[in-house]
Amino acid sequence: MSNIEKHLDVAMLNELKEIMENDFLSLLETYLSDSDQRIKALSVLLETTNFEEIGQSAHSLKGSSSNIGAHVLTNYFKQIEEAVSSNQTGELTVFFTQAAEEYQHVKKHLLSLC
Amino acid sequence: MQSLDQLKILIADDNDSDRMILSSIIKQQGHCVIEAYDGINAVEVYQRERPDIVLLDVIMPNMDGMDAAKAIKSFAGEKMVPIIFLTSLTDASSLAKCLDSGGDDFLSKPYNKIILQAKINAFSRMRNMHATLQKQRDIIAINNKHLLHEQQVAKAVFDNVAHSGCLNAVNLKHHISPLAIFNGDVLLAARKPSGGMHLLLGDFTGHGLPAAIGAMPLAEVFYGMTAKGFSLTDITREINAKLKSILPLGVFCCACVMDLSFRKKTLEVWLGGLPDCYLYRSESGTRESLASTHLPLGVLGAEAFDASTTKLKMDINDRFFAWSDGIHEARNANHEMFGDERLMKVFEQNLPVDELFDGVLTSVENFVGSCEQDDDLTLFEVSMVQEELLEGADISIVAGSVQGPMDWKMTYELRPETLKNYNPLPLILHVLMEVPGLRPISGQLYTLLVELFSNAFEHGVLELDSSLKKTSDGFSEYYKLRTQRINALSVGEIKITLDHKHTKDGGRLIIIVEDSGNGFDISSIRSIDGCTYYGRGINLIASLCNSFEFQGKGNIVQAELLWNHD
Numbered sequence: 001m002s003n004i005e006k007h008l009d010v011a012m013l014n015e016l017k018e019i020m021e022n023d024f025l026s027l028l029e030t031y032l033s034d035s036d037q038r039i040k041a042l043s044v045l046l047e048t049t050n051f052e053e054i055g056q057s058a059h060s061l062k063g064s065s066s067n068i069g070a071h072v073l074t075n076y077f078k079q080i081e082e083a084v085s086s087n088q089t090g091e092l093t094v095f096f097t098q099a100a101e102e103y104q105h106v107k108k109h110l111l112s113l114c
Numbered sequence: 115m116q117s118l119d120q121l122k123i124l125i126a127d128d129n130d131s132d133r134m135i136l137s138s139i140i141k142q143q144g145h146c147v148i149e150a151y152d153g154i155n156a157v158e159v160y161q162r163e164r165p166d167i168v169l170l171d172v173i174m175p176n177m178d179g180m181d182a183a184k185a186i187k188s189f190a191g192e193k194m195v196p197i198i199f200l201t202s203l204t205d206a207s208s209l210a211k212c213l214d215s216g217g218d219d220f221l222s223k224p225y226n227k228i229i230l231q232a233k234i235n236a237f238s239r240m241r242n243m244h245a246t247l248q249k250q251r252d253i254i255a256i257n258n259k260h261l262l263h264e265q266q267v268a269k270a271v272f273d274n275v276a277h278s279g280c281l282n283a284v285n286l287k288h289h290i291s292p293l294a295i296f297n298g299d300v301l302l303a304a305r306k307p308s309g310g311m312h313l314l315l316g317d318f319t320g321h322g323l324p325a326a327i328g329a330m331p332l333a334e335v336f337y338g339m340t341a342k343g344f345s346l347t348d349i350t351r352e353i354n355a356k357l358k359s360i361l362p363l364g365v366f367c368c369a370c371v372m373d374l375s376f377r378k379k380t381l382e383v384w385l386g387g388l389p390d391c392y393l394y395r396s397e398s399g400t401r402e403s404l405a406s407t408h409l410p411l412g413v414l415g416a417e418a419f420d421a422s423t424t425k426l427k428m429d430i431n432d433r434f435f436a437w438s439d440g441i442h443e444a445r446n447a448n449h450e451m452f453g454d455e456r457l458m459k460v461f462e463q464n465l466p467v468d469e470l471f472d473g474v475l476t477s478v479e480n481f482v483g484s485c486e487q488d489d490d491l492t493l494f495e496v497s498m499v500q501e502e503l504l505e506g507a508d509i510s511i512v513a514g515s516v517q518g519p520m521d522w523k524m525t526y527e528l529r530p531e532t533l534k535n536y537n538p539l540p541l542i543l544h545v546l547m548e549v550p551g552l553r554p555i556s557g558q559l560y561t562l563l564v565e566l567f568s569n570a571f572e573h574g575v576l577e578l579d580s581s582l583k584k585t586s587d588g589f590s591e592y593y594k595l596r597t598q599r600i601n602a603l604s605v606g607e608i609k610i611t612l613d614h615k616h617t618k619d620g621g622r623l624i625i626i627v628e629d630s631g632n633g634f635d636i637s638s639i640r641s642i643d644g645c646t647y648y649g650r651g652i653n654l655i656a657s658l659c660n661s662f663e664f665q666g667k668g669n670i671v672q673a674e675l676l677w678n679h680d
Binding site for chain 2: 015021027030034062064066068069
């Protein structure tokens with residue numbers, strides 16, 4: 001598997017390219033700037049005990065990441081969401097770190113497509 | 115996949131990149147896109163733009179997708195607005211909750227272009243079907259309103275025709291639903307100019323307008339002819355002929371037609387197709403049945419129709435009951451019918467005679483219970499009373515003249531060509547019927563005219579010998595000759611003269627029939643007893659008029675009839 005495929009579903013990205021036509025780059029930019037913001041906000045939330053919002057935030061990031069083909073990243077956010085809903089909040093910071101790292105990979109690959 | 119027609123689609127998702135992807139997919143399909151970023155915004159935009167389909171993210175800040183869905187559905191009202199939830203939820207109970215809140219479908223993330231487009235097409239078809247259904251529902255509602263209106267008009271027309279009746283007379287009791295006309299049930303009552311009453315209870319086949327429509331000509335004939343003094347048999351015959359000619363096959367009227375005479379204390383009844391009527395004798399407390407002896411009205415042609423009646427004696431306070439089969443066929447919750455036996459039981463309960471009518475109704479109502487009432491009950495009670503108890507008959511409203519022509523003379527001369535193929539008697543009878551006083555004896559008059567005219571024609575003009583008819587061979591010989599001579603007819607005449615005058619008590623009619631034949635030896639008649647000289651014989655003629663005589667060579671007959679104001 002090539003490096004990009006470890007983090008992104010290339011077939012899906014190609015399909016997105018077809019769907020978005022000239023707006024493909026704009027889509028990537030929107031995703032990246034939106035996700036930057038949300039991940040920063042999530043890290044702040046993790047210092048609180050506002051688990052409901054943490055869950056919602058993770059849920060949202062999970063959704064947008066799945067749409068962009070970032071399958072591994074999607075799973076990490078899913079992990080956070082499930083931890084919140086099953087009340088196992090001990091591991092949250094660990095899960096978040098994993099997600100944040102994976103995001104950097106995704107970001108790098110997406111930027112290379114621009 | 116081609117999409118059906120262009121739709122306006124609302125996308126509500128709080129995630130910018132997700133919205134962008136959806137928007138592109140949908141625009142590529144050819145539809146128009148509007149966007150919202152949370153639940154509250156979604157509801158606002160819906161109200162403003164009224165999109166055809168809504169895509170809603172389930173989890174959104176400020177107002178989530180499910181609450182937004184509820185709000186949007188309530189604003190949409192009767193219009194169908196499909197809502198597709200966008201979700202990355204996967205557990206069954208959450209998905210079910212989405213649909214319960216008013217969503218019609220869901221689309222999971224990551225978005226699949228093919229699936230989304232297919233779902234949009236499916237909902238587009240559903241929207242079209244829904245719109246068609248509503249249009250058809252509206253058309254049906256309008257048609258129903260029209261139908262109801264038509265029925266109201268029909269009922270109003272009928273009420274106008276029927277209003278001149280005397281159903282509220284003191285000796286009559288009746289029960290009939292106000293809309294019974296649409297069950298085919300009719301109740302008519304009219305005072306006769308000469309005193310007495312004509313009554314009719316009818317039950318037409320069918321329901322609705324087709325059942326009602328026969329009632330109008332029926333009522334017209336009934337009231338019109340009664341007012342002009344015609345007899346019950348004439349009226350029944352005329353109604354039958356009219357219904358036979360206008361009603362389609364299979365549509366007819368079961369009926370009980372009655373002539374109540376206060377003076378003679380009799381009730382003459384023609385009963386065809388209805389259940390047995392009861393005559394209750396108040397003095398002895400006994401009950402007699404009168405069964406139907408005829409086919410309903412409108413079935414038989416004029417030649418086959420039998421207008422004969424049954425004559426019943428009725429003492430003061432005797433009651434005659436007539437009903438449509440709605441009573442016998444009333445059903446209770448177990449689908450049992452009320453039937454003959456229960457009806458008979460009502461009359462065996464020793465009720466006071468005045469309470470029999472209500473007794474029947476109560477008995478049926480109790481039997482049917484709380485079951486949905488058809489209200490198909492038509493019940494009629496006729497009592498014999500002293501005539502003075504009735505209010506004066508309102509003859510002024512009666513249609514047609516009461517007096518008629520009283521003092522006149524008319525001659526009708528028929529020559530060979532006409533004699534060959536024209537029967538003048540209906541016209542002669544019609545002229546005579548202009549005299550109200552002659553109407554009650556129309557049958558008698560017609561028979562007399564037939565006798566006199568056929569004698570004049572066959573014996574006077576055609577010179578046939580009726581003694582031929584004594585044997586069966588001679589019989590067919592006679593009619594063969596008759597046809598031959600008619601075809602060969604070139605000379606001969608018959609002259610009919612009518613002369614009517616007013617008398618102190620009523621009127622006097624003279625009918626003179628003169629033929630161009632050789633006549634016969636008048637003096638020979640006195641010695642012939644029940645003779646068969648002329649067709650059926652002189653005795654028949656004698657029974658049909660007050661007096662008659664032969665004149666001239668025996669080729670002239672003059673008959674005189676007297677009638678009294680009854």
